[in-house]
Amino acid sequence: MKDVSPPHLRHNGRRASAFIAPALAIYLTIIMAPTVATVWISFTEWRGIGDSPEFVGLDNYRHLLRSDTFWGSFNRTMAILVAGGLAVFFFSFLFTMLLREMRAKKFIRAVLFFPNIVPPVALAIAWGVLLAPRNGLLNGFLETVGLDFATRTWLAPDLIFRSVIAGLVWIYTGFFITIIMAGVDRIPKHFYEAADLEGATPRQKLFKVTLPLTWDVLSVAAVLWVITAIKTFEFIYAFGGSGTDPSISTWTLPVQVYAVALGNRSPIFALGQGSAIATVMVVLVGVLVILIRRIMRRKVVEF
Amino acid sequence: MQTIVRLSLSQRIGRLFGRLTGRLFVWVWVFFSLAMLAWLILAAFKRNNTVFRNLWALPDSNEAHNFQDAWDLLNLTRTTLNSILTVGGGTALTMAVAAPAAYALTRMGFRGASPLTSLFALGIGVPVHAIIIPLFVGLSEVNLTNNLWGLTLAYMGVSIPFAVFLMTGFFRSLPSELEEAAVMEGAGPLRVFSVMLPLVRPGMVASSLIVAVGLWNEFLLALVLTYDESKRTIGVGLLNTFGAMRYTSNWVGLFASVVIMLTPLIILYTWMSRRIIEGLTVGATK
């Protein structure tokens, strides 16, 4: 095939590779090769350096399928993804709509975004202090204002994970408001003016103007949420506290990877096992991202 | 603003009410976030034995030594230095390789740019947990565990995908004439790049901030790839402090540590929040 690119771009494959090579090399070494290696390790039983990995085929996966701990972690991860996701997107949209007409918009957005730059350990400490069963700020507040009946053992087994999700929603809503608001702000004002002239209700404006015109941004946001939800580790790990292992009732997939493969108070160093869970995470992200792109791609509108 | 459709009184009241409750809700959320921060800051000045007794009391004495304790326990001079080295170094090096890569991917029009861009984007979805085991083993093999260079390298690796993603957004938004003008004037690829680079300075600043904040708060890699006290970063330091504080039940000291860690972030944030927020949105909406 004849090269018809302009002369200054002619040898750009070669020139560009000089530009890309450093980033690509590091990326492949630090991200891609280890990912592949993780998949491979997931088919072995291995305690780490000094021990030789023994190929065990799908044993690790079979073991996971039967493990209550794994399914607990899996379900909690999915709970963050789905329940947390619905809440995050609901609040993000609600706030975006409300903030459009509020004067302190920038200030509020900055406050809501703030948890995203705070170390998750600090957030986890704060969240723990808030929800402690006795002495907790929330219960203390409720008692102070006379709402004693509303106090709960927020960290009891039936509530603890909802409390964790609530914490994540509190943290991430600010982030997604920011993204969605940017998408909404891109929509030219005249669409809304036209809708107003036609007498559209706020709900109609949301469904007929805002949603279709922010669809591509929403698709990016949804992908980011999937990644965020499945990756979330620091907050949950630190929420269980340091110095002891996080309670098994708060384990998610990444926490379990850490607990079985990397460390813990009484470590197992089951690298094969941990890699199998990590592989499940990668597959989960992959499948969901592809799914979201498929579902949301068609409806992109140019304006 | 004019509306053609007339609303009945009850509809109008309903709408007003809806808007007011909505705004109230927003302010409650904002207040809640600020109140929690305020409580932590105040608690850092309280006494350990009364801090949970009287939740809403103001500090009755200035327990500044909480901060001294926290400072020592966090080993703050050391951990801050380590964090600045690894986060600063990691961010600078990430941008140093991500910017040319993003430039080449968007502006050099070579075949394969698009699949390569996707390949980089793929990395955003890879959880750290999926790489950390082989990464740890591999870095051990080359003696880069428990080593700030090794950690910096790992930080580069995990930051590159997002940085490239953000920077391609910024580069894509530049007009191609500028580049062509440079080419016409006889500039080679490096020169053209150096002419284009200042044009994406806002993008560089925003991307650096986002990468740096992410790394500053990171602790899994630091926890697994280093173990030595002298190699601890501030994120791991806070986690360890949390652990130690629980054994000694020095809650106010813990709050003081949190406050110490938050202070630079709050200052940075009040100063730079617009940049951070806008930088993020360019990446997501372009």
Add this chain to the structure above:
Amino acid sequence: MHKRERNRSRWLALMAALLTLALVAAACGNDDDQDASSVAPATSTPQSGDGQDVADTADGDGQDSTDTGDGQDSSDTGDGQDSSDTTAVQPDEEEDGTLRYFSMWNEGEPQQEVLQEIIDSYEADTGVDVDVLWAGREVLTSVRAALSAGDPVDLIGFEAEPLAGALVNTGETRSLASLLDQQIPGENVTVGDVIPSSFLDIYAVGGEPHIMPYILNSSGIHYDGRRLAEFGIERPETWDEFIAASLAAGENAVQHDGLINFYNAYWLYWLIVRHGGPGAFNAAASDPTGEAWRSDAIAAAVEDLVELVESGVLADGYEGSNWPIAQQEWANGNGTFNINGTWLASETASYSSEGFEYRLLPFPTTEGGFESAEVYQIGWVVPNAADSPSAAQDFIAYALNSDRLAGMVDVAKNLVPRSDIGVPPELQDAVDMLASSPAGHRPYDGVQGDYPELWIEFMLLDDQLFFGQISGAEFINRMADKTAEYWASQ
């Protein structure tokens, strides 16, 4: 320190009690049945008059160390051949005068302060540079990282169970047999003279000690002595009495941090050991068919646990209490009982209410059940990968000096394995418990250390039982299945 003198006699009894522990350990299905039983003769040696003789075990190697005051080769079991292998390696290695020590303590904990003092004086006395890492409880993660990186780790100090599970049982530690003959600097005794072999034998490999304890813990139910009087309650001894006492002990009778899985596990593990005897829990976990879970003893234990949960004596919100909140409350006088390790006195010392009288209730007995005490050691190991193994041994010997180790008693309020140092007054009950107990067992009956993966599944199910989410029968069925599955996958 006249306290120490007073306590000395109690120690004699304690040591005697511990003799049986090795037997239990041998029986409870550690992989090395052979090795464990080979130690048995040694442990059955002594009933003799003074503590040092009791402690004097047979592990001394062939060569006589002449400076150990009293001749002690009497009970030599003749395994000198074995240990000479290990001793032979050590002198050849080049040591650089630095000792890399990974410790489980966090900075600011009293034990850390005591150790720091020992380290400082060791450095001053010997010129050896001790490079210590206060790693906290995830110390083994750091150890793994260091070993993988090929960095030297000469000495690791941690709880014996995870040490055994993660390092000793996988053959990554050195024999400390030669250490037993080493003289303790500043004293005219050897290590073997003062550390009872019964402790060492629990985690021995091939008859040789690998973990050298420096702190001794146990667990039981703690209370403020003044409170029972306040409520007019007799000190309960049996399970039924304990439940009755708890019901009478006012609000939040039993404080408990329910978010700590292994605190929750205390109850059931103790109940199983009480009903089925030491080793019963371990036996259930090590039964490849899982059927051992269906024993009467375990059924009775589960029934008792359900009784505890349903009686309502557990403090409000115990399921959602994150350590150390419940123990803080308890130490502040809100609540009567708290099941915990004997470190509780040390941990709560800084915030307990004024005049707090630390008392310990041995875990209540059950009808027709067994008596036994938990022996929870914290000790040192020297990994195979150590660069300076002999410096590590020197340090251990140095730190075991009675004046230096006394800091663990006086400052950190812990028990130590040396009989001649004494006990902190807060732990008088613990010593009495250990001394009067006819038998001993490992923490969690060794399940945590021996089967860490199964242990996680156990804690998960135990939590559900403890929080009233599943029935006793369901628990037993699922635990039996889990165990069978676990063994099938091994």
Add this chain to the structure above:
Amino acid sequence: MASISLHAVTKRFLDDGPAVLSGVDLEIADGEFIVLVGPSGCGKTTLLRIVAGLETATSGELLIGGSDMSHLPAGDRNIAMVFQNYALFPHLTVAENIGFGLKIRGMPKAERRSMVEEVASLLGLAPYLERRPGELSGGQRQRVAMGRAIVRRPAAFLMDEPLSNLDAKLRVEMRAEISRMQRRLNATTIYVTHDQTEAMTMGDRVVVLNRGVVQQIAPPAELYQSPANAFVAQFIGAPTMNMLAGSVSGGRLAVGAADIPLPDRFEACSGPVLVGARPEHIGVADPGEGHFKGRVALVEHLGKEVQVHFEIGPVGDEDSYVLVATLDPGEVPSEGSKASIVLDVDHIYLFDRDSGSRLPAP
């Protein structure tokens, strides 16, 4: 300065895609000012970029100063280009922008400075040398872009609609200025525009392009007076030439109901044709005379003259068509009135109905 030759230049962006340029042949003399004009999408910018080296021709040959440059990178062709939106580097000062190419060529600072100042004073930019482009007006930016092109004395200038971002008044001024500058520098120049006024006023010769094919290359006057085909005839001239379908036989032209005798120069023609008549060659005849009967649909007063739209044929009929005439203000009929319309047959053009080419071939 140098001549530029294009031989059979063809460009496809996709291998099997449509040709954006097909078989373009063009000889540009040294110092000549050539304007490329055509509707948007006709390929004029692509042609310019091929000369610049920003695109490569799929086939064909490009010679600059007699040597083949087809495969030389843009920077090595010694050509300067002025972009539509000026493409000034926003972070550089005016002086740095102008001197950019000199700097790349490694010219010493002092020498560079004096050249930049010389060019700046030529363009009236001397007071602004230390400003950045963002602080300049549109016209000034345009001059900076010119300056950057001029300063390195290139073999040729390429200009890609350089005036389209200016307002109408400024555009007229700059047009003249560029022409003056070009003459003064005697620089070979290729100028792309879609504005026929610019084409007619500035070019020594004009190249009319349509759909990638050169329609005609000629000086402006010739282009107007002697268009090679119907496309050129309609593209050049404002208002547009009227174009009617008709047929010729026996020296007579039939258009609708009209039957018009043709002058001798058309004697070789016959068959279906397009009749082209410029508005100034359409007049009003006395009632009863004239070639067409129509209504005055619209009258536009432009001052010096008046444009009148005549509608021929029944109102609303799809066969109806409009003829536009330019009349003197004195002879304007009133809107809505009936009118007889006459063609100035001495000035009409005939084109082949199928190929559009001029009849008889010039």
